[in-house]
Amino acid sequence: MLSELSKLKEGEPLHQKMRIAGKLVGNERRIEVLNPYSGKLVGTIPKATVGDIRDAFRIARQFKSPLTRYDRSKIMLRASEILRANTDAISDLITAESGLCKKDSLYEVGRACDVFVFAANQALVDDGQVFSCDLTPHGKQRKVYTMKEPLLGAISAITPFNHPLNQVAHKVAPSIATNNRMVLKPTEKTPFSALLLADILYEAGLPPEMFSVVTGDPKEIADEMLTNADVDLVTFTGGVPIGKYIAGKAVYKRQVLELGGNDPIIVMEDADIEEAATLAVSGSYKNSGQRCTAIKRMIVHQAVADEFVKKLVAKTRAIKFGDPMDPNNDMGTVIDERAAIEFEAKVKDAERHGARLLYGNIRAGALYSPTVLDHVPADCKLVAEETFGPVSPVIRCTDIADAIRISNSTPYGLSSSVCTNRMDYITRFVRELEVGSVNVREVPGYRLELTPFGGIKDSGLGYKEGVLEAMKSFSNTKTYSLPWN
Numbered sequence: 176m177l178s179e180l181s182k183l184k185e186g187e188p189l190h191q192k193m194r195i196a197g198k199l200v201g202n203e204r205r206i207e208v209l210n211p212y213s214g215k216l217v218g219t220i221p222k223a224t225v226g227d228i229r230d231a232f233r234i235a236r237q238f239k240s241p242l243t244r245y246d247r248s249k250i251m252l253r254a255s256e257i258l259r260a261n262t263d264a265i266s267d268l269i270t271a272e273s274g275l276c277k278k279d280s281l282y283e284v285g286r287a288c289d290v291f292v293f294a295a296n297q298a299l300v301d302d303g304q305v306f307s308c309d310l311t312p313h314g315k316q317r318k319v320y321t322m323k324e325p326l327l328g329a330i331s332a333i334t335p336f337n338h339p340l341n342q343v344a345h346k347v348a349p350s351i352a353t354n355n356r357m358v359l360k361p362t363e364k365t366p367f368s369a370l371l372l373a374d375i376l377y378e379a380g381l382p383p384e385m386f387s388v389v390t391g392d393p394k395e396i397a398d399e400m401l402t403n404a405d406v407d408l409v410t411f412t413g414g415v416p417i418g419k420y421i422a423g424k425a426v427y428k429r430q431v432l433e434l435g436g437n438d439p440i441i442v443m444e445d446a447d448i449e450e451a452a453t454l455a456v457s458g459s460y461k462n463s464g465q466r467c468t469a470i471k472r473m474i475v476h477q478a479v480a481d482e483f484v485k486k487l488v489a490k491t492r493a494i495k496f497g498d499p500m501d502p503n504n505d506m507g508t509v510i511d512e513r514a515a516i517e518f519e520a521k522v523k524d525a526e527r528h529g530a531r532l533l534y535g536n537i538r539a540g541a542l543y544s545p546t547v548l549d550h551v552p553a554d555c556k557l558v559a560e561e562t563f564g565p566v567s568p569v570i571r572c573t574d575i576a577d578a579i580r581i582s583n584s585t586p587y588g589l590s591s592s593v594c595t596n597r598m599d600y601i602t603r604f605v606r607e608l609e610v611g612s613v614n615v616r617e618v619p620g621y622r623l624e625l626t627p628f629g630g631i632k633d634s635g636l637g638y639k640e641g642v643l644e645a646m647k648s649f650s651n652t653k654t655y656s657l658p659w660n
């Protein structure tokens with residue numbers, strides 16, 4: 176598919192097939208993918224049948240990978256090189272299918288390269304442990320050893336639209352690093368990056384049985400992805416409703432669920448307000464506000480709220496948004512018009528509940544302006560629910576206890592940002608915020624692709640992603656013991 180990407184520039188649609196163990200599989204039943212900015216056809220993908228899904232999992236389960244640690248590392252380094260060498264063309268594809276601006280899609284390709292480099296390095300690290308057994312009065316002259324093994328069955332992976340390439344990289348790289356076999360279903364909204372990544376991995380030398388990409392209508396095939404007998408683990412990134420559906424459906428399968436967020440930036444009275452406003456803007460609008468860890472609430476101490484809001488509005492005005500292909504723009508569209516209409520309605524609802532709209536809430540199709548509101552009541556829909564778009568709602572708070580109470584008041588618990596230099600505040604935030612991560616003077620989304628990442632409460636089951644943790648989830652630990660004098 177890499178060689179076909181030039182078609183995009185000529186406005187010619189990509190008609191793609193699934194990659195089932197390296198074979199191109201497709202049928203007459205197609206799903207159209209439209210460019211959210213231009214409304215033009217980006218291309219079409221097949222609607223898999225349940226039989227296609229079964230084939231993919233059967234092949235995956237039966238395949239036993241012969242790859243050494245060195246082989247796996249080499250394949251992933253090669254994949255990262257191919258990605259890097261084709262950064263611009265791949266970012267064009269992401270931009271076409273998602274409406275994310277070029278700045279965002281270029282950044283995303285770089286992140287995916289990092290994922291493969293980290294996973295390549297990690298594949299080389301032996302993760303076994305050794306326990307001497309002569310530690311207690313009833314001990315023995317033995318040692319217990321641990322080793323990690325790939326799962327017996329296949330991994331079923333399901334990904335969302337907001338990072339069409341990097342979400343897929345975060346599933347497949349740890350799977351390769353641990354010698355597993357994965358069948359991935361990308362979202363039907365942005366399926367092309369996943370199909371392209373499969374080709375790149377095959378070109379880099381991955382045995383095709385180790386990674387299949389299937390596409391289709393979730394109403395027809397999602398249940399098979401969750402219940403197929405050849406599946407041992409379901410790894411899902413997406414919204415809470417589907418995550419909870421999976422939790423109930425994928426019975427007696429290991430589940431890694433990375434769900435929605437409602438992350439705050441908390442700005443205390445001692446904070447550097449210029450820095451806080453800069454973080455707020457980048458955390459709120461990057462990726463058109465469509466990151467699970469985007470800043471979705473700004474909880475600001477009342478003593479500095481006026482100054483913060485003034486800077487926030489000024490910095491928001493400076494955000495250039497429009498044609499996603501324009502390299503100077505900071506923001507493209509959101510995923511589709513339906514999402515943009517939803518943000519517009521939620522902002523109007525917040526205004527009805529007393530919030531003051533200071534900037535934005537302007538929509539044209541799927542193009543939605545960055546938007547700032549002040550005096551937002553903490554319980555209105557705009558902030559009580561996840562608003563997955565470029566909206567900056569300021570909620571004023573009175574002190575640290577109030578900030579923590581407001582932050583913890585939603586069902587979500589993904590990440591957070593706190594702007595303060597006071598050590599007593601920092602230690603309290605780290606202890607009392609009900610989240611998976613606390614970033615002091617950084618955006619909630621800050622992390623390495625390697626480091627543990629994930630949420631609690633409705634944001635996830637507490638199992639983390641990030642290359643290292645995903646490798647743990649994707650492995651069985653086997654112990655064996657030997658006599659040892």
Ligand code: NAD
Nearest residue numbers: 334335336361362363393397413414417433434435436467
């Ligand atoms: P979504 O939940 O609507 O869809 C995600 C995936 O689930 C898609 O591939 C979709 O086809 C599939 N799906 C649909 N019905 C299904 C079913 N019945 N069973 C199984 N799968 C089904 O999410 P989205 O709108 O694509 O993405 C946005 C959401 O993802 C936001 O809530 C965001 O916060 C979340 N997200 C979370 C993380 C994280 O790491 N915690 C990262 C990125 C995005």
